[in-house]
Amino acid sequence: MKEFDVLVVGSGLFGAVFAHECVKEGKKVLVVDRRSHRGGNVYCENIQDINVHKYGAHIFHTNDKDIWDYVNSFVPFNHYVNSPLADYKGELYNLPFNMNTFYQLWKVKTPQQAKDKIASQVASLNIKEPANLEEQALSLVGPDIYEKLIKGYTEKQWGRKATELPSFIIKRLPLRFTYNNNYFNDKYQGIPVGGYNKLIDGLLDGIEVRLDVDYLKSKEELDQLATTVVFTGQLDEYYNFRFGKLQYRSLRFEHEELSVPDFQGNAVVNYTEREVPYTRIIEHKHFEFGTQKSTVITREYSQEWQEGLEPYYPINDDENSKLYKQYKELADKETAVIFGGRLAEYRYYDMHQVVGSALHQVKNFLSKK
Structure with missing residues:
Protein backbone atom coordinates (compact mmCIF):
# COMPACT_ATOMS: atom_id res chain seq x y z
CA MET A 1 0.00 0.00 0.00
CA VAL A 81 -10.45 47.81 -8.24
CA ASN A 82 -7.92 47.73 -11.06
CA SER A 83 -7.74 51.11 -12.82
CA PRO A 84 -4.41 51.24 -14.67
CA LEU A 85 -2.91 54.26 -16.36
CA ALA A 86 -0.97 54.43 -19.63
CA ASP A 87 2.09 56.64 -19.98
CA TYR A 88 2.93 57.58 -23.57
CA LYS A 89 5.90 59.94 -23.84
CA GLY A 90 4.95 61.60 -20.55
CA GLU A 91 1.24 61.91 -21.38
CA LEU A 92 -1.15 59.99 -19.09
CA TYR A 93 -4.27 58.18 -20.30
CA ASN A 94 -6.85 56.10 -18.48
CA LEU A 95 -7.31 52.43 -19.25
CA PRO A 96 -9.32 50.60 -20.43
CA PHE A 97 -10.29 52.80 -23.40
CA ASN A 98 -13.21 54.83 -22.07
CA MET A 99 -14.63 58.35 -22.16
CA ASN A 100 -11.81 59.63 -19.92
CA THR A 101 -9.31 58.29 -22.49
CA PHE A 102 -11.19 59.84 -25.40
CA TYR A 103 -11.39 63.20 -23.63
CA GLN A 104 -7.63 63.05 -22.97
CA LEU A 105 -7.01 62.28 -26.65
CA TRP A 106 -9.47 64.57 -28.43
CA LYS A 107 -11.29 66.67 -25.77
CA VAL A 108 -14.60 65.04 -26.78
CA LYS A 109 -17.16 64.96 -23.98
CA THR A 110 -20.06 62.82 -25.22
CA PRO A 111 -20.17 59.17 -26.30
CA GLN A 112 -21.48 60.15 -29.74
CA GLN A 113 -18.61 62.57 -30.32
CA ALA A 114 -16.14 59.81 -29.40
CA LYS A 115 -17.86 57.27 -31.67
CA ASP A 116 -17.89 59.73 -34.56
CA LYS A 117 -14.19 60.50 -34.08
CA ILE A 118 -13.21 56.82 -34.08
CA ALA A 119 -15.49 56.03 -37.04
CA SER A 120 -14.02 58.85 -39.16
CA GLN A 121 -10.45 57.74 -38.39
CA VAL A 122 -11.23 54.12 -39.25
CA ALA A 123 -13.07 55.05 -42.46
CA SER A 124 -10.17 57.17 -43.74
CA LEU A 125 -7.86 54.13 -43.65
CA ASN A 126 -10.08 52.02 -45.92
CA ILE A 127 -8.74 48.68 -44.59
CA LYS A 128 -10.94 45.90 -45.99
CA GLU A 129 -9.05 42.71 -45.10
CA PRO A 130 -6.55 43.23 -42.24
CA ALA A 131 -3.34 41.37 -43.11
CA ASN A 132 -1.66 41.66 -39.70
CA LEU A 133 -2.17 42.86 -36.14
CA GLU A 134 -1.41 46.48 -37.00
CA GLU A 135 -4.07 46.63 -39.72
CA GLN A 136 -6.54 44.76 -37.52
CA ALA A 137 -6.11 47.23 -34.64
CA LEU A 138 -6.24 50.25 -36.95
CA SER A 139 -9.48 48.95 -38.48
CA LEU A 140 -11.02 48.74 -35.01
CA VAL A 141 -9.87 51.95 -33.28
CA GLY A 142 -8.06 54.19 -35.80
CA PRO A 143 -4.51 55.60 -35.68
CA ASP A 144 -4.62 57.82 -32.55
CA ILE A 145 -5.49 55.07 -30.06
CA TYR A 146 -3.37 52.54 -31.92
CA GLU A 147 -0.20 54.63 -32.14
CA LYS A 148 -0.29 55.93 -28.56
CA LEU A 149 -1.78 53.06 -26.57
CA ILE A 150 -1.45 49.79 -28.50
CA LYS A 151 1.46 49.65 -30.95
CA GLY A 152 4.52 50.02 -28.70
CA TYR A 153 3.08 48.02 -25.81
CA THR A 154 2.06 45.14 -28.07
CA GLU A 155 5.44 45.06 -29.82
CA LYS A 156 7.20 44.90 -26.46
CA GLN A 157 4.88 42.15 -25.25
CA TRP A 158 5.48 39.95 -28.28
CA GLY A 159 9.02 41.01 -29.17
CA ARG A 160 7.99 41.54 -32.79
CA LYS A 161 6.74 44.35 -34.99
CA ALA A 162 2.96 44.62 -35.10
CA THR A 163 3.10 44.18 -38.88
CA GLU A 164 4.71 40.75 -38.30
CA LEU A 165 2.04 39.54 -35.88
CA PRO A 166 -1.12 37.76 -37.09
CA SER A 167 -4.35 39.72 -37.06
CA PHE A 168 -6.23 37.12 -34.96
CA ILE A 169 -4.29 38.12 -31.82
CA ILE A 170 -6.57 41.17 -31.60
CA LYS A 171 -10.07 39.93 -32.41
CA ARG A 172 -11.62 42.94 -30.73
CA LEU A 173 -10.60 45.97 -28.69
CA PRO A 174 -13.08 46.88 -25.98
CA LEU A 175 -14.21 50.50 -26.23
CA ARG A 176 -16.22 51.77 -23.28
CA PHE A 177 -18.30 54.86 -23.92
CA THR A 178 -18.75 55.74 -20.25
CA TYR A 179 -16.49 57.51 -17.76
CA ASN A 180 -15.50 54.26 -16.08
CA ASN A 181 -11.85 53.36 -15.35
CA ASN A 182 -12.60 49.91 -13.85
CA TYR A 183 -10.45 47.60 -15.99
CA PHE A 184 -12.54 44.49 -15.39
CA ASN A 185 -16.28 44.14 -15.90
CA ASP A 186 -16.50 41.34 -13.35
CA LYS A 187 -18.85 41.73 -10.38
CA TYR A 248 5.98 30.81 -24.46
CA ARG A 249 6.60 34.44 -23.75
CA SER A 250 8.38 35.04 -20.47
CA LEU A 251 8.76 37.99 -18.10
CA ARG A 252 11.64 39.57 -16.22
CA PHE A 253 11.14 41.68 -13.10
CA GLU A 254 13.27 44.39 -11.54
CA HIS A 255 12.19 45.11 -7.96
CA GLU A 256 13.29 48.35 -6.32
CA GLU A 257 12.82 49.63 -2.78
CA LEU A 258 12.35 53.40 -2.50
CA SER A 259 12.43 55.59 0.59
CA VAL A 260 9.40 57.62 -0.50
CA PRO A 261 5.81 57.04 0.63
CA ASP A 262 4.40 56.96 -2.91
CA PHE A 263 6.13 56.62 -6.29
CA GLN A 264 3.36 56.81 -8.90
CA GLY A 265 0.04 57.13 -7.05
CA ASN A 266 -1.40 54.01 -8.70
CA ALA A 267 -0.82 50.27 -8.59
CA VAL A 268 -0.29 49.83 -12.34
CA VAL A 269 1.12 52.21 -14.95
CA ASN A 270 1.69 50.85 -18.47
CA TYR A 271 4.44 52.37 -20.62
CA THR A 272 3.12 52.21 -24.16
CA GLU A 273 5.96 53.71 -26.21
CA ARG A 274 8.36 51.27 -27.81
CA GLU A 275 11.46 53.16 -26.66
CA VAL A 276 10.80 52.48 -22.95
CA PRO A 277 12.08 48.90 -22.49
CA TYR A 278 9.68 47.80 -19.75
CA THR A 279 5.95 47.32 -20.30
CA ARG A 280 4.74 48.57 -16.93
CA ILE A 281 5.62 49.60 -13.39
CA ILE A 282 3.78 48.02 -10.48
CA GLU A 283 3.63 49.78 -7.10
CA HIS A 284 2.58 47.00 -4.77
CA LYS A 285 1.40 48.92 -1.71
CA HIS A 286 -1.60 50.26 -3.66
CA PHE A 287 -3.07 46.76 -3.99
CA GLU A 288 -3.74 46.88 -0.25
CA PHE A 289 -4.12 50.66 0.21
CA GLY A 290 -0.81 50.79 2.08
CA THR A 291 0.29 53.80 4.10
CA GLN A 292 3.90 52.69 4.74
CA LYS A 293 6.62 55.37 4.76
CA SER A 294 8.49 53.63 1.93
CA THR A 295 7.43 51.79 -1.21
CA VAL A 296 8.43 48.94 -3.54
CA ILE A 297 8.08 49.13 -7.31
CA THR A 298 8.59 46.51 -10.01
CA ARG A 299 9.52 47.15 -13.62
CA GLU A 300 8.22 44.40 -15.85
CA TYR A 301 9.94 43.35 -19.06
CA SER A 302 8.59 40.93 -21.65
CA GLN A 303 11.05 38.50 -23.22
CA GLU A 304 11.36 35.34 -25.28
CA TRP A 305 11.13 32.18 -23.22
CA GLN A 306 14.00 29.73 -23.13
CA GLU A 307 14.80 26.84 -20.85
CA GLY A 308 15.65 28.09 -17.37
CA LEU A 309 13.16 30.98 -17.54
CA GLU A 310 9.63 30.89 -16.19
CA PRO A 311 7.09 30.24 -18.97
CA TYR A 312 4.20 32.71 -18.64
CA TYR A 313 2.13 33.13 -21.79
Whole structure:
Protein backbone atom coordinates (compact mmCIF):
# COMPACT_ATOMS: atom_id res chain seq x y z
CA MET A 1 0.00 0.00 0.00
CA LYS A 2 1.32 3.43 -0.95
CA GLU A 3 2.05 6.12 1.63
CA PHE A 4 -0.13 8.77 -0.06
CA ASP A 5 -3.32 8.69 -2.10
CA VAL A 6 -2.34 11.75 -4.13
CA LEU A 7 0.95 13.39 -5.03
CA VAL A 8 0.44 16.99 -6.21
CA VAL A 9 3.31 18.43 -8.23
CA GLY A 10 3.23 22.23 -7.85
CA SER A 11 1.87 24.33 -4.98
CA GLY A 12 0.30 27.07 -7.11
CA LEU A 13 -3.42 27.74 -7.17
CA PHE A 14 -4.41 24.63 -9.12
CA GLY A 15 -2.32 22.27 -7.00
CA ALA A 16 -3.33 23.90 -3.71
CA VAL A 17 -7.06 23.76 -4.49
CA PHE A 18 -6.82 20.16 -5.70
CA ALA A 19 -4.88 19.12 -2.60
CA HIS A 20 -7.27 20.88 -0.24
CA GLU A 21 -10.36 19.26 -1.72
CA CYS A 22 -8.76 15.80 -1.59
CA VAL A 23 -7.87 16.20 2.08
CA LYS A 24 -11.44 17.30 2.81
CA GLU A 25 -12.56 13.92 1.50
CA GLY A 26 -10.11 12.03 3.70
CA LYS A 27 -7.34 11.51 1.17
CA LYS A 28 -3.72 11.57 2.26
CA VAL A 29 -1.88 14.12 0.10
CA LEU A 30 1.73 15.13 -0.46
CA VAL A 31 2.58 18.37 -2.32
CA VAL A 32 6.02 18.93 -3.85
CA ASP A 33 7.39 22.07 -5.50
CA ARG A 34 10.70 22.74 -7.22
CA ARG A 35 10.75 26.31 -5.88
CA SER A 36 11.83 27.28 -2.38
CA HIS A 37 8.40 28.72 -1.56
CA ARG A 38 4.74 27.76 -1.85
CA GLY A 39 2.14 29.44 -4.03
CA GLY A 40 3.61 29.32 -7.52
CA ASN A 41 3.28 32.62 -9.33
CA VAL A 42 0.87 34.14 -6.80
CA TYR A 43 3.58 34.08 -4.12
CA CYS A 44 4.17 37.39 -2.33
CA GLU A 45 7.37 38.43 -0.57
CA ASN A 46 7.01 40.78 2.38
CA ILE A 47 9.40 43.70 1.92
CA GLN A 48 9.19 46.69 4.27
CA ASP A 49 5.76 45.43 5.38
CA ILE A 50 4.55 45.48 1.76
CA ASN A 51 3.30 42.32 0.03
CA VAL A 52 5.30 42.29 -3.19
CA HIS A 53 3.84 40.23 -6.06
CA LYS A 54 7.11 38.55 -7.03
CA TYR A 55 5.87 37.15 -10.35
CA GLY A 56 3.78 40.04 -11.63
CA ALA A 57 0.54 41.68 -10.55
CA HIS A 58 -2.24 39.28 -9.61
CA ILE A 59 -5.72 40.77 -9.32
CA PHE A 60 -8.53 38.35 -8.58
CA HIS A 61 -11.73 39.02 -10.53
CA THR A 62 -14.74 36.88 -11.37
CA ASN A 63 -18.47 36.89 -12.00
CA ASP A 64 -18.81 33.49 -10.35
CA LYS A 65 -20.16 33.99 -6.82
CA ASP A 66 -19.36 30.40 -5.81
CA ILE A 67 -15.67 30.85 -6.68
CA TRP A 68 -15.57 34.26 -5.00
CA ASP A 69 -17.12 32.80 -1.83
CA TYR A 70 -14.72 29.86 -2.02
CA VAL A 71 -11.52 31.95 -2.00
CA ASN A 72 -12.97 34.32 0.61
CA SER A 73 -13.58 31.35 2.91
CA PHE A 74 -9.79 31.11 3.38
CA VAL A 75 -8.95 34.81 3.60
CA PRO A 76 -11.09 37.97 3.26
CA PHE A 77 -10.48 39.89 0.02
CA ASN A 78 -10.37 43.67 -0.06
CA HIS A 79 -12.23 45.90 -2.52
CA TYR A 80 -9.27 46.82 -4.75
CA VAL A 81 -10.45 47.81 -8.24
CA ASN A 82 -7.92 47.73 -11.06
CA SER A 83 -7.74 51.11 -12.82
CA PRO A 84 -4.41 51.24 -14.67
CA LEU A 85 -2.91 54.26 -16.36
CA ALA A 86 -0.97 54.43 -19.63
CA ASP A 87 2.09 56.64 -19.98
CA TYR A 88 2.93 57.58 -23.57
CA LYS A 89 5.90 59.94 -23.84
CA GLY A 90 4.95 61.60 -20.55
CA GLU A 91 1.24 61.91 -21.38
CA LEU A 92 -1.15 59.99 -19.09
CA TYR A 93 -4.27 58.18 -20.30
CA ASN A 94 -6.85 56.10 -18.48
CA LEU A 95 -7.31 52.43 -19.25
CA PRO A 96 -9.32 50.60 -20.43
CA PHE A 97 -10.29 52.80 -23.40
CA ASN A 98 -13.21 54.83 -22.07
CA MET A 99 -14.63 58.35 -22.16
CA ASN A 100 -11.81 59.63 -19.92
CA THR A 101 -9.31 58.29 -22.49
CA PHE A 102 -11.19 59.84 -25.40
CA TYR A 103 -11.39 63.20 -23.63
CA GLN A 104 -7.63 63.05 -22.97
CA LEU A 105 -7.01 62.28 -26.65
CA TRP A 106 -9.47 64.57 -28.43
CA LYS A 107 -11.29 66.67 -25.77
CA VAL A 108 -14.60 65.04 -26.78
CA LYS A 109 -17.16 64.96 -23.98
CA THR A 110 -20.06 62.82 -25.22
CA PRO A 111 -20.17 59.17 -26.30
CA GLN A 112 -21.48 60.15 -29.74
CA GLN A 113 -18.61 62.57 -30.32
CA ALA A 114 -16.14 59.81 -29.40
CA LYS A 115 -17.86 57.27 -31.67
CA ASP A 116 -17.89 59.73 -34.56
CA LYS A 117 -14.19 60.50 -34.08
CA ILE A 118 -13.21 56.82 -34.08
CA ALA A 119 -15.49 56.03 -37.04
CA SER A 120 -14.02 58.85 -39.16
CA GLN A 121 -10.45 57.74 -38.39
CA VAL A 122 -11.23 54.12 -39.25
CA ALA A 123 -13.07 55.05 -42.46
CA SER A 124 -10.17 57.17 -43.74
CA LEU A 125 -7.86 54.13 -43.65
CA ASN A 126 -10.08 52.02 -45.92
CA ILE A 127 -8.74 48.68 -44.59
CA LYS A 128 -10.94 45.90 -45.99
CA GLU A 129 -9.05 42.71 -45.10
CA PRO A 130 -6.55 43.23 -42.24
CA ALA A 131 -3.34 41.37 -43.11
CA ASN A 132 -1.66 41.66 -39.70
CA LEU A 133 -2.17 42.86 -36.14
CA GLU A 134 -1.41 46.48 -37.00
CA GLU A 135 -4.07 46.63 -39.72
CA GLN A 136 -6.54 44.76 -37.52
CA ALA A 137 -6.11 47.23 -34.64
CA LEU A 138 -6.24 50.25 -36.95
CA SER A 139 -9.48 48.95 -38.48
CA LEU A 140 -11.02 48.74 -35.01
CA VAL A 141 -9.87 51.95 -33.28
CA GLY A 142 -8.06 54.19 -35.80
CA PRO A 143 -4.51 55.60 -35.68
CA ASP A 144 -4.62 57.82 -32.55
CA ILE A 145 -5.49 55.07 -30.06
CA TYR A 146 -3.37 52.54 -31.92
CA GLU A 147 -0.20 54.63 -32.14
CA LYS A 148 -0.29 55.93 -28.56
CA LEU A 149 -1.78 53.06 -26.57
CA ILE A 150 -1.45 49.79 -28.50
CA LYS A 151 1.46 49.65 -30.95
CA GLY A 152 4.52 50.02 -28.70
CA TYR A 153 3.08 48.02 -25.81
CA THR A 154 2.06 45.14 -28.07
CA GLU A 155 5.44 45.06 -29.82
CA LYS A 156 7.20 44.90 -26.46
CA GLN A 157 4.88 42.15 -25.25
CA TRP A 158 5.48 39.95 -28.28
CA GLY A 159 9.02 41.01 -29.17
CA ARG A 160 7.99 41.54 -32.79
CA LYS A 161 6.74 44.35 -34.99
CA ALA A 162 2.96 44.62 -35.10
CA THR A 163 3.10 44.18 -38.88
CA GLU A 164 4.71 40.75 -38.30
CA LEU A 165 2.04 39.54 -35.88
CA PRO A 166 -1.12 37.76 -37.09
CA SER A 167 -4.35 39.72 -37.06
CA PHE A 168 -6.23 37.12 -34.96
CA ILE A 169 -4.29 38.12 -31.82
CA ILE A 170 -6.57 41.17 -31.60
CA LYS A 171 -10.07 39.93 -32.41
CA ARG A 172 -11.62 42.94 -30.73
CA LEU A 173 -10.60 45.97 -28.69
CA PRO A 174 -13.08 46.88 -25.98
CA LEU A 175 -14.21 50.50 -26.23
CA ARG A 176 -16.22 51.77 -23.28
CA PHE A 177 -18.30 54.86 -23.92
CA THR A 178 -18.75 55.74 -20.25
CA TYR A 179 -16.49 57.51 -17.76
CA ASN A 180 -15.50 54.26 -16.08
CA ASN A 181 -11.85 53.36 -15.35
CA ASN A 182 -12.60 49.91 -13.85
CA TYR A 183 -10.45 47.60 -15.99
CA PHE A 184 -12.54 44.49 -15.39
CA ASN A 185 -16.28 44.14 -15.90
CA ASP A 186 -16.50 41.34 -13.35
CA LYS A 187 -18.85 41.73 -10.38
CA TYR A 188 -16.29 40.56 -7.82
CA GLN A 189 -12.76 41.94 -7.65
CA GLY A 190 -10.08 42.28 -5.01
CA ILE A 191 -6.82 41.21 -3.37
CA PRO A 192 -6.48 38.93 -0.31
CA VAL A 193 -6.02 41.00 2.84
CA GLY A 194 -2.41 40.30 3.80
CA GLY A 195 -1.47 38.96 0.36
CA TYR A 196 -1.90 35.75 -1.62
CA ASN A 197 0.26 33.72 0.76
CA LYS A 198 -2.71 33.82 3.15
CA LEU A 199 -4.86 32.12 0.52
CA ILE A 200 -2.26 29.44 -0.24
CA ASP A 201 -1.60 28.87 3.48
CA GLY A 202 -5.31 28.38 4.04
CA LEU A 203 -5.63 25.91 1.18
CA LEU A 204 -2.56 23.91 2.24
CA ASP A 205 -3.21 24.01 5.99
CA GLY A 206 -2.32 20.66 7.52
CA ILE A 207 -0.94 19.24 4.24
CA GLU A 208 2.67 18.06 3.94
CA VAL A 209 4.56 20.27 1.47
CA ARG A 210 8.12 19.53 0.39
CA LEU A 211 9.95 22.44 -1.24
CA ASP A 212 13.07 22.46 -3.43
CA VAL A 213 11.96 19.13 -4.88
CA ASP A 214 12.24 18.70 -8.65
CA TYR A 215 9.66 16.03 -9.40
CA LEU A 216 10.94 15.23 -12.88
CA LYS A 217 14.45 14.61 -11.58
CA SER A 218 13.13 12.15 -8.97
CA LYS A 219 10.05 10.97 -10.83
CA GLU A 220 10.53 7.23 -10.41
CA GLU A 221 11.11 7.52 -6.68
CA LEU A 222 8.27 10.01 -6.06
CA ASP A 223 5.74 8.07 -8.16
CA GLN A 224 6.17 5.16 -5.76
CA LEU A 225 4.77 7.30 -2.93
CA ALA A 226 1.26 7.83 -4.26
CA THR A 227 -1.52 6.13 -6.20
CA THR A 228 -2.36 9.22 -8.27
CA VAL A 229 -0.13 12.08 -9.47
CA VAL A 230 -1.50 15.57 -10.19
CA PHE A 231 1.00 17.34 -12.45
CA THR A 232 0.81 21.13 -12.88
CA GLY A 233 4.13 21.71 -14.67
CA GLN A 234 4.94 21.97 -18.37
CA LEU A 235 3.28 19.18 -20.33
CA ASP A 236 6.07 18.94 -22.91
CA GLU A 237 8.70 18.75 -20.17
CA TYR A 238 6.79 15.87 -18.52
CA TYR A 239 7.31 13.91 -21.73
CA ASN A 240 10.95 15.06 -22.02
CA PHE A 241 10.12 17.30 -25.02
CA ARG A 242 9.47 14.21 -27.14
CA PHE A 243 7.87 16.11 -30.01
CA GLY A 244 9.69 19.40 -29.46
CA LYS A 245 9.27 22.39 -27.15
CA LEU A 246 6.08 24.39 -26.81
CA GLN A 247 6.74 28.12 -27.04
CA TYR A 248 5.98 30.81 -24.46
CA ARG A 249 6.60 34.44 -23.75
CA SER A 250 8.38 35.04 -20.47
CA LEU A 251 8.76 37.99 -18.10
CA ARG A 252 11.64 39.57 -16.22
CA PHE A 253 11.14 41.68 -13.10
CA GLU A 254 13.27 44.39 -11.54
CA HIS A 255 12.19 45.11 -7.96
CA GLU A 256 13.29 48.35 -6.32
CA GLU A 257 12.82 49.63 -2.78
CA LEU A 258 12.35 53.40 -2.50
CA SER A 259 12.43 55.59 0.59
CA VAL A 260 9.40 57.62 -0.50
CA PRO A 261 5.81 57.04 0.63
CA ASP A 262 4.40 56.96 -2.91
CA PHE A 263 6.13 56.62 -6.29
CA GLN A 264 3.36 56.81 -8.90
CA GLY A 265 0.04 57.13 -7.05
CA ASN A 266 -1.40 54.01 -8.70
CA ALA A 267 -0.82 50.27 -8.59
CA VAL A 268 -0.29 49.83 -12.34
CA VAL A 269 1.12 52.21 -14.95
CA ASN A 270 1.69 50.85 -18.47
CA TYR A 271 4.44 52.37 -20.62
CA THR A 272 3.12 52.21 -24.16
CA GLU A 273 5.96 53.71 -26.21
CA ARG A 274 8.36 51.27 -27.81
CA GLU A 275 11.46 53.16 -26.66
CA VAL A 276 10.80 52.48 -22.95
CA PRO A 277 12.08 48.90 -22.49
CA TYR A 278 9.68 47.80 -19.75
CA THR A 279 5.95 47.32 -20.30
CA ARG A 280 4.74 48.57 -16.93
CA ILE A 281 5.62 49.60 -13.39
CA ILE A 282 3.78 48.02 -10.48
CA GLU A 283 3.63 49.78 -7.10
CA HIS A 284 2.58 47.00 -4.77
CA LYS A 285 1.40 48.92 -1.71
CA HIS A 286 -1.60 50.26 -3.66
CA PHE A 287 -3.07 46.76 -3.99
CA GLU A 288 -3.74 46.88 -0.25
CA PHE A 289 -4.12 50.66 0.21
CA GLY A 290 -0.81 50.79 2.08
CA THR A 291 0.29 53.80 4.10
CA GLN A 292 3.90 52.69 4.74
CA LYS A 293 6.62 55.37 4.76
CA SER A 294 8.49 53.63 1.93
CA THR A 295 7.43 51.79 -1.21
CA VAL A 296 8.43 48.94 -3.54
CA ILE A 297 8.08 49.13 -7.31
CA THR A 298 8.59 46.51 -10.01
CA ARG A 299 9.52 47.15 -13.62
CA GLU A 300 8.22 44.40 -15.85
CA TYR A 301 9.94 43.35 -19.06
CA SER A 302 8.59 40.93 -21.65
CA GLN A 303 11.05 38.50 -23.22
CA GLU A 304 11.36 35.34 -25.28
CA TRP A 305 11.13 32.18 -23.22
CA GLN A 306 14.00 29.73 -23.13
CA GLU A 307 14.80 26.84 -20.85
CA GLY A 308 15.65 28.09 -17.37
CA LEU A 309 13.16 30.98 -17.54
CA GLU A 310 9.63 30.89 -16.19
CA PRO A 311 7.09 30.24 -18.97
CA TYR A 312 4.20 32.71 -18.64
CA TYR A 313 2.13 33.13 -21.79
CA PRO A 314 1.56 30.23 -24.19
CA ILE A 315 1.86 31.16 -27.85
CA ASN A 316 -1.32 29.56 -29.15
CA ASP A 317 -0.58 29.81 -32.86
CA ASP A 318 -1.22 26.97 -35.32
CA GLU A 319 2.24 25.45 -34.94
CA ASN A 320 2.10 25.30 -31.13
CA SER A 321 -1.52 24.17 -31.09
CA LYS A 322 -0.62 21.17 -33.27
CA LEU A 323 2.33 20.37 -31.03
CA TYR A 324 0.21 20.62 -27.88
CA LYS A 325 -2.37 18.28 -29.43
CA GLN A 326 0.33 15.60 -29.79
CA TYR A 327 1.23 15.91 -26.11
CA LYS A 328 -2.43 16.01 -25.11
CA GLU A 329 -3.01 12.68 -26.85
CA LEU A 330 -0.28 11.15 -24.68
CA ALA A 331 -1.71 12.77 -21.54
CA ASP A 332 -5.21 11.45 -22.25
CA LYS A 333 -3.89 7.88 -22.19
CA GLU A 334 -2.52 8.24 -18.66
CA THR A 335 -4.53 6.38 -16.02
CA ALA A 336 -2.70 7.48 -12.87
CA VAL A 337 -1.76 11.06 -13.79
CA ILE A 338 -4.00 14.15 -13.89
CA PHE A 339 -2.73 17.22 -15.74
CA GLY A 340 -4.03 20.65 -14.72
CA GLY A 341 -3.25 24.35 -14.67
CA ARG A 342 -1.90 26.81 -17.21
CA LEU A 343 1.34 24.94 -17.98
CA ALA A 344 -0.06 21.42 -18.11
CA GLU A 345 -3.01 22.57 -20.23
CA TYR A 346 -0.96 25.06 -22.28
CA ARG A 347 -3.47 27.87 -22.00
CA TYR A 348 -3.61 31.25 -20.35
CA TYR A 349 -5.82 31.15 -17.26
CA ASP A 350 -7.04 33.97 -15.07
CA MET A 351 -6.91 33.01 -11.39
CA HIS A 352 -10.64 32.36 -11.05
CA GLN A 353 -10.43 30.04 -14.06
CA VAL A 354 -7.58 28.10 -12.42
CA VAL A 355 -9.67 27.68 -9.26
CA GLY A 356 -12.72 26.66 -11.31
CA SER A 357 -10.72 24.15 -13.36
CA ALA A 358 -9.17 22.61 -10.22
CA LEU A 359 -12.56 22.29 -8.51
CA HIS A 360 -14.03 20.67 -11.63
CA GLN A 361 -11.17 18.19 -12.06
CA VAL A 362 -10.96 17.24 -8.40
CA LYS A 363 -14.72 16.65 -8.31
CA ASN A 364 -14.42 14.27 -11.27
CA PHE A 365 -11.46 12.53 -9.63
CA LEU A 366 -13.19 12.05 -6.28
CA SER A 367 -16.46 10.86 -7.85
CA LYS A 368 -14.56 8.12 -9.74
CA LYS A 369 -12.85 7.04 -6.53
